[in-house]
Amino acid sequence: xxxxxxxxASLPFDEIATTxxxxxxxxDKFLAATECDVAIVGGGPSGLTAAWKxxxxxxxxxxxxxxxxxxxxxxxxxxxxxxxVVQEESRHVLDEAGVPLTEAQPGCFVAxxxxxxxxxxxxxxxxxxxxxxxxxxxxxxxxxxxxxxxxTGLVINSSPVEIAxxxxxxxxxxxxxxxxxxxxxxxxxxxxxxKNDVQLDTATGGVVGEKSMWAGRAETDTxxxxxxxxxxxxxxxMAANATHGSYRMGPIFGGMLxxxxxxxxxxxxxxx
Ligand code: 48H
Ligand code: FE2
Numbered sequence: 001x002x003x004x005x006x007x008x009a010s011l012p013f014d015e016i017a018t019t020x021x022x023x024x025x026x027x028d029k030f031l032a033a034t035e036c037d038v039a040i041v042g043g044g045p046s047g048l049t050a051a052w053k054x055x056x057x058x059x060x061x062x063x064x065x066x067x068x069x070x071x072x073x074x075x076x077x078x079x080x081x082x083x084x085v086v087q088e089e090s091r092h093v094l095d096e097a098g099v100p101l102t103e104a105q106p107g108c109f110v111a112x113x114x115x116x117x118x119x120x121x122x123x124x125x126x127x128x129x130x131x132x133x134x135x136x137x138x139x140x141x142x143x144x145x146x147x148x149x150x151x152t153g154l155v156i157n158s159s160p161v162e163i164a165x166x167x168x169x170x171x172x173x174x175x176x177x178x179x180x181x182x183x184x185x186x187x188x189x190x191x192x193x194x195k196n197d198v199q200l201d202t203a204t205g206g207v208v209g210e211k212s213m214w215a216g217r218a219e220t221d222t223x224x225x226x227x228x229x230x231x232x233x234x235x236x237x238m239a240a241n242a243t244h245g246s247y248r249m250g251p252i253f254g255g256m257l258x259x260x261x262x263x264x265x266x267x268x269x270x271x272x
Pocket of ligand 2: 073184238
């Protein structure tokens with residue numbers, strides 16, 4: 001007869017205690033995010049890298065992600081072949097995170113997309129970023145008018161409310177800076193421009209829009225385009241290129257990582 005050494009899972013608390021423990025812990029985390037240093041919209045590679053680096057520097061960081069899972073466009077690699085590539089200049093971010101890389105050809109490193117998504121999410125969480133998945137950002141909070149206007153927070157709602165199309169009003173959190181890292185659609189920046197008579201710091205004064213595939217240009221531009229485009233509002237990742245009218249790069253993720261790193265570095269210098 002096989003002997004079993006498994007410990008029995010006796011339960012020293014009940015269902016009601018479970019409810020209370022979860023509610024308290026959640027709202028402790030949420031209340032600590034209601035006046036944060038940096039609020040990040042979008043948990044793709046750029047948003048997660050920024051969250052990791054900002055939290056590691058000791059800033060109070062909240063990240064809001066519409067979906068249940070963090071990682072954005074990373075998981076599927078190129079066309080669901082779940083591998084992605086990065087170049088020499090950005091490999092240090094994945095090296096530091098502990099993601100294994102293989103040099104497939106000179107200067108071209110390949111990584112497992114699942115490993116990248118899960119590791120960046122883990123680095124951001126463990127560094128202390130407050131992550132709120134299943135939350136959609138539907139607007140920004142503004143203060144001041146004309147040249148004094150400034151983004152001072154985010155208007156958020158539960159994603160199931162958004163998906164069900166329920167008329168439930170959102171709540172608001174305050175922050176010193178917002179990072180718009182929502183990817184190709186740059187949803188939050190578009191909302192700012194659509195609802196308010198504001199000028200962005202771009203070539204046209206508005207959202208220029210993404211161009212077609214040109215990976216070399218796109219990768220260089222992603223980092224250059226990562227900056228403050230409106231007082232209190234920074235763009236990172238694919239949203240940076242789409243805002244400024246640059247190109248796309250397909251499943252090359254080095255620019256996304258460097259963009260997250262750059263926005264974190266600049267905000268640390270600004271806020272610390
Ligand atoms: C809460 C939101 C909201 C909202 C969106 O798309 P992402 O992965 O973004 P990046 O810029 O970090 O990375 C881009 C990369 O994945 C990519 O698409 C590349 C390299 N493309 C090249 C090409 O040629 O196609 O992540 C954005 C995240 C997603 O998880 C969204 O669910 C989330 O933002 N999001 N979260 N409130 N309003 N809008
Ligand atoms: Fe994409």
